[in-house]
């Protein structure tokens with residue numbers, strides 16, 4: 578699925594990973610400005626620190642960097658930090674914005690020496706632009722084609738050394754020749770709860786919100802390993818604390834607020850729980866086909882597969898098997914159901930009662 582599609586059916590949900598308008602407005606303010614402020618991702622941070630320090634010591638432009646990882650984990654943030662650490666300006670563009678090789682040539686030829694070019698969603702660039710990028714990355718040169726047909730000529734154009742920072746949520750989609758031209762690849766992992774707790778504390782300080790340790794822990798635990806979600810939940814909990822209490826975020830206030838917003842203790846929202854509940858109550862834990870499951874929750878097949886399932890799979894609550902979807906023992910436990918009491922019958926038996934009835 579394309580996470581940036583405007584048609585994303587669940588794009589506006591509280592635990593969604595896409596940045597909405599409000600996110601974009603506050604994200605700029607909450608972005609760590611240097612590597613020291615950047616929470617977690619120890620390995621990527623340490624490796625990147627070496628790459629940048631060495632380049633600075635040589636007085637050279639840093640090697641090209643590829644950042645891969647799920648939405649909201651800090652790729653854009655890190656690209657800005659790279660530029661800041663190198664004391665270099667940054668130019669920001671994205672794969673979908675570069676449809677013709679000429680678009681890319683125009684950007685490349687206007688770069689200054691040492692400048693950082695951030696190419697977001699690099700896996701969505703057009704093929705001709707991609708091929709131009711190969712040469713630019715390797716030889717700091719592009720061939721600009723002038724004219725058409727038999728009379729067309731390639732005019733070589735020298736480029737100043739620059740650092741390309743590519744970001745992608747789908748490293749597997751990058752053609753190997755492109756991947757190989759990056760001197761350093763950083764793979765961003767989901768964050769541990771303790772790291773997210775630090776993110777929440779830091780953001781609360783910047784937003785001037787008073788928060789207890791346990792309040793930050795409560796929000797962190799429900800943030801699906803993702804700083805963007807942690808920051809968004811923090812803002813909603815702040816609203817609740819202001820309206821329903823004295824503005825201070827304690828553990829109880831955070832838990833009450835997130836219950837109101839239907840984000841449960843493990844970060845599942847209403848859709849996630851509906852899918853799991855159907856799987857357990859109607860289909861005895863599976864295996865059941867995706868389409869059948871989707872009909873049972875009244876959602877599109879794609880929504881179940883691309884919006885709800887990835888997190889459920891990651892959490893070890895649901896498994897995709899050749900015979901269909903199955904629930905794991907952890908799913909029964911999370912919803913407080915037991916197989917015998919919860920199941921409507923043997924796997925595949927049509928349900929006799931509505932999902933939320935009886």
Ligand SMILES: Nc1ncnc2c1ncn2[C@@H]1O[C@H](COP(=O)(O)OP(=O)(O)OP(=O)(O)O)[C@@H](O)[C@H]1O
Pocket residue numbers: 594595596603604605607608609614615616617618647648649650651652653654655746776804805808
């Ligand atoms: N390591 C971190 N420490 C503190 N805050 C972070 C960290 N990583 C991300 N954030 C915060 O999370 C938000 C989202 O980060 P960012 O925009 O960099 O994610 P992204 O990986 O570029 O997402 P996308 O794939 O959607 O473009 C920002 O507000 C940023 O400040």
Ligand SMILES: [Mg+2]
Pocket residue numbers: 652653654697744
């Ligand atoms: Mg980004």
